[in-house]
Amino acid sequence: MKLKVFKVLKFVKYPMRFPFNFQLSRFAEASTRRATFNSRASRAGFTLVELMVSVALFSIVMSIAVGGFVRTIRTQRQIVALLGANSNVSLVLEQMAREFRTGENFVAGAPGTLTFVNARGESITYCLDSETVKRSINSPCGSGGQKITADNVVVSYLAFSLIGNGPGDLYPPRVTVSVGIGPREAGVDTVIFNLQTTVSARKLDG
DSSP states (O other): OHHHHHHHHHHHHSTTHHHHHHHHHHHHHHHHHHHHHHHHHHHOOOOHHHHHHHHHHHHHHHHHHHHHHHHHHHHHHHHHHHHHHHHHHHHHHHHHHHHHHTOEEEEEOSTTEEEEEOTTSOEEEEEEETTEEEEEESSOHHHHOEEOSOTTEEEEEEEEEEESOSTTSOSOOEEEEEEEEEEOOTTSOOOOEEEEEEEEOSSOOO
16 A cells, blocks of 8 residues: 555656656657758759749830830820820911901912901911911011911911802802821821811902
8 A cells, every 4th residue: 555655656746757758859850840841941942044034034024014105105195296286277277267258359379378358458378388387467478477386286288279269250269278287296206187178258259
């Protein structure tokens, strides 16, 4: 009976002997596995061929993306320039039409030149000079005319066509204006597009 009590007391006196040794063995095993994993990870990486292929693919993708972006910006600038030129020349044609309606004695002189008398009795001349449309009052149009198109507009041609301006034909004069315009802006391609309008005068000739 005493022997049994001694064994129990001995086990109680040293309760952590076996669990502690077991924990040490598990810690050593985990350390060994961690060292093996770190050794394998240190040897992992990219080869030179893989790196070169990755850089080449990245360069191709970036060149395509940048090229598309540049083309989009250029197209947008072209559209804005064309809209600006169209708006300015439309105002010029409207100004001509207002004077043509109340004018008389229309004479088409040199190519791109039209002279007539407006409602105030002034001799008005419209002409094309240095890729701009000019308007003059009682003076030659080329040197003394006032420019009425904007600086960002290129006028490639200007033509006037007269119908019914003969004396005694009992028809009102009819003026057809044809003009080719394009944008004048750095970095934008000059695209010429055509505009045309026809105006009838209110007063009969003769």
